[in-house]
Amino acid sequence: xxxxxxxxxxxxxxxxxxxxxxxxxxxxxxxxxxxxxxxxxxxxxxxxxxxxxxxxxxxxxxxxxxxxxxxxxxxxxxxxxxxxxxxxxxxxxxxxxxxxxxxxxxxxxxxxxxxxxxxxxxxxxxxxxxxxxxxxxxxxxxxxxxxxxxxxxxxxxxxxxxxxxxxxxxxxxxxxxxxxxxxxxxxxxxxxxxxxxxxxxxxxxxxxxxxxxxxxxxxxxxxxxxxxxxxxxxxxxxxxxxxxxxxxxxxxxxxxxxxxxxxxxxxxxxxxxxxxxxxxxxxxxxxxxxxxxxxxxxxxxxxxxxxxxxxxxxxxxxxxxxxxxxxxxxxxxxxxxxxxx
Amino acid sequence: xxxxxxxxxxxxxxxxxxxxxxxxxxxxxxxxxxxxxxxxxxxxxxxxxxxxxxxxxxxxxxxxxxxxxxxxxxxxxxxxxxxxxxxxxxxxxxxxxxxxxxxxxxxxxxxxxxxxxxxxxxxxxxxxxxxxxxxxxxxxxxxxxxxxxxxxxxxxxxxxxxxxxxxxxxxxxxxxxxxxxxxxxxxxxxxxxxxxxxxxxxxxxxxxxxxxxxxxxxxxxxxxxxxxxxxxxxxxxxxxxxxxxxxxxxxxxxxxxxxxxxxxxxxxxxxxxxxxxxxxxxxxxxxxxxx
Numbered sequence: 001x002x003x004x005x006x007x008x009x010x011x012x013x014x015x016x017x018x019x020x021x022x023x024x025x026x027x028x029x030x031x032x033x034x035x036x037x038x039x040x041x042x043x044x045x046x047x048x049x050x051x052x053x054x055x056x057x058x059x060x061x062x063x064x065x066x067x068x069x070x071x072x073x074x075x076x077x078x079x080x081x082x083x084x085x086x087x088x089x090x091x092x093x094x095x096x097x098x099x100x101x102x103x104x105x106x107x108x109x110x111x112x113x114x115x116x117x118x119x120x121x122x123x124x125x126x127x128x129x130x131x132x133x134x135x136x137x138x139x140x141x142x143x144x145x146x147x148x149x150x151x152x153x154x155x156x157x158x159x160x161x162x163x164x165x166x167x168x169x170x171x172x173x174x175x176x177x178x179x180x181x182x183x184x185x186x187x188x189x190x191x192x193x194x195x196x197x198x199x200x201x202x203x204x205x206x207x208x209x210x211x212x213x214x215x216x217x218x219x220x221x222x223x224x225x226x227x228x229x230x231x232x233x234x235x236x237x238x239x240x241x242x243x244x245x246x247x248x249x250x251x252x253x254x255x256x257x258x259x260x261x262x263x264x265x266x267x268x269x270x271x272x273x274x275x276x277x278x279x280x281x282x283x284x285x286x287x288x289x290x291x292x293x294x295x296x297x298x299x300x301x302x303x304x305x306x307x308x309x310x311x312x313x314x315x316x317x318x319x320x321x322x323x324x325x326x327x328x329x330x331x332x333x334x335x336x337x338x339x340x341x
Numbered sequence: 342x343x344x345x346x347x348x349x350x351x352x353x354x355x356x357x358x359x360x361x362x363x364x365x366x367x368x369x370x371x372x373x374x375x376x377x378x379x380x381x382x383x384x385x386x387x388x389x390x391x392x393x394x395x396x397x398x399x400x401x402x403x404x405x406x407x408x409x410x411x412x413x414x415x416x417x418x419x420x421x422x423x424x425x426x427x428x429x430x431x432x433x434x435x436x437x438x439x440x441x442x443x444x445x446x447x448x449x450x451x452x453x454x455x456x457x458x459x460x461x462x463x464x465x466x467x468x469x470x471x472x473x474x475x476x477x478x479x480x481x482x483x484x485x486x487x488x489x490x491x492x493x494x495x496x497x498x499x500x501x502x503x504x505x506x507x508x509x510x511x512x513x514x515x516x517x518x519x520x521x522x523x524x525x526x527x528x529x530x531x532x533x534x535x536x537x538x539x540x541x542x543x544x545x546x547x548x549x550x551x552x553x554x555x556x557x558x559x560x561x562x563x564x565x566x567x568x569x570x571x572x573x574x575x576x577x578x579x580x581x582x583x584x585x586x587x588x589x590x591x592x593x594x595x596x597x598x599x600x601x602x603x604x605x606x607x608x609x610x611x612x613x614x615x616x617x618x619x620x621x622x623x624x625x626x627x628x629x630x631x632x
Binding site for chain 2: 014015016017018021025028029032039041059062063065066070071072073074075076077079080082083084085086087089090091093094099102106110114185188189191192195196199200202203204206264277278280281282283284285286287288289291292295
């Protein structure tokens with residue numbers, strides 16, 4: 001019964017797993033120290049040899065992990081290797097593109113491609129905005145009291161049905177130049193406000209797109225109501241120039257955000273062959289790419305609003321700039337970019 | 342600890358529920374651990390404090406500019422403040438997560454990072470998607486909450502609270518601890534483990550240690566071996582004594598009387614040698630009930 005299995009000389013031989021570990025330990029520790037530098041963001045300080053060594057060390061560590069799982073019962077070792085390989089994996093396979101490179105490829109290709117993929121939703125979002133504008137215009141024409149339901153006081157800045165034609169005209173042209181400070185603060189506020197509305201229009205899309213449609217229609221309604229007030233005072237053409245100089249960009253941005261939200265809503269509502277989760281995350285990533293640029297458009301719109309509108313007072317010049325931004329966006333988004341890599 | 346040596350194993354016992362398969366292109370499963378809800382919340386609070394601190398600094402700066410009256414028009418400080426508030430709110434998370442570490446300072450401190458659920462590269466699109474949704478998840482209800490104090494605003498604040506509640510606790514109601522943003526972006530937040538390489542316990546002793554019989558080494562399996570490893574690594578006197586006692590009884594130890602720690606080390610080495618030997622022949626004895 002009591003046959004001794006491990007006789008003394010045999011017992012002094014190190015375990016295979018022990019030897020395995022001793023032979024590779026130095027390599028793992030080198031990988032670990034390189035990763036420590038890389039993770040701290042100091043990987044520019046690594047030499048070329050070190051950078052080239054990381055993938056090689058990673059592969060040898062990951063094969064060591066496989067072997068260790070199959071042959072070693074040293075839990076501490078297996079856990080160490082799992083942790084080391086995970087960190088190295090993220091370094092080796094993670095995107096190492098810098099922020100600048102990512103932005104470059106985004107503006108050169110990614111954004112326009114994503115927008116092109118959204119053309120159906122874009123059309124729908126545009127029609128909903130138009131519908132909101134037409135309905136609000138008709139309602140305010142019929143009864144000016146509706147105006148206050150569409151345009152919150154904070155945004156109207158005194159431009160309401162009771163205002164005189166003279167006052168309305170003065171809001172369109174920066175004649176006195178005395179309220180300049182307040183105006184530029186107001187423009188900045190409007191920009192941050194619009195950007196948040198755009199982000200919300202996008203982010204609420206997952207609720208089957210319903211809040212997105214409502215926000216789009218409401219945005220159109222504000223526009224329609226404002227138009228109605230100015231047209232009643234025969235200032236329609238002038239308002240057009242005042243609005244469109246930045247409005248082409250701004251409205252396009254908000255419609256784009258709405259289209260991105262709709263895409264997500266549609267993907268959640270009608271996932272097709274994919275699971276709802278997979279469909280949502282695919283649509284979410286496509287739509288978010290389009291969304292990334294929306295904020296940039298809003299910044300441009302804010303600049304046009306803040307500077308362009310104050311410096312350029314002629315209606316025709318305003319229309320000319322509005323027209324050229326429209327052409328610019330049409331070319332930028334419409335230009336064929338080839339297939340996604 | 343020592344209870345595991347004695348009680349029959351439950352299904353999946355000892356296996357934390359947050360481990361997920363994650364197969365690298367080399368075909369090796371890295372077994373990622375998901376970030377706990379508490380760690381996520383901690384990371385978010387750290388980030389929020391950093392944002393508030395930055396905003397406070399900017400506010401003080403703007404006040405100083407106003408008070409110093411160095412700038413004739415008052416619009417500059419106001420514009421700086423509005424813009425930095427906006428940029429912080431919308432891009433703090435995005436910019437940090439776009440960096441190669443894919444983690445905000447808060448996540449880094451908590452040892453977390455964002456990863457793509459399908460094991461692929463984490464694209465900028467995914468990072469945009471998961472962080473734009475934050476606007477509705479957190480910041481919108483916060484704004485609602487501070488909306489005002491007439492009755493209607495009260496209702497809105499209440500609705501905002503319910504709304505945040507749904508979003509806030511959403512991660513707790515799914516297995517993978519996903520926010521709505523994670524859901525839309527196809528991402529999850531995983532732990533980035535940092536472990537030191539611990540010394541191998543199975544180094545052969547200088548002289549020949551005590552000898553165990555095959556019978557005595559068949560008492561336990563891999564699971565018990567690893568519990569023993571933990572006990573030895575923690576090296577708590579009371580536990581070591583108790584476990585040594587229990588093993589001596591179980592294997593009916595009649596040999597030389599050794600100190601508890603020494604005995605456990607010797608038994609660990611012998612048991613590991615035995616089990617690893619079997620492992621080489623393709624037999625992994627899971628635990629003591631596995632024949």
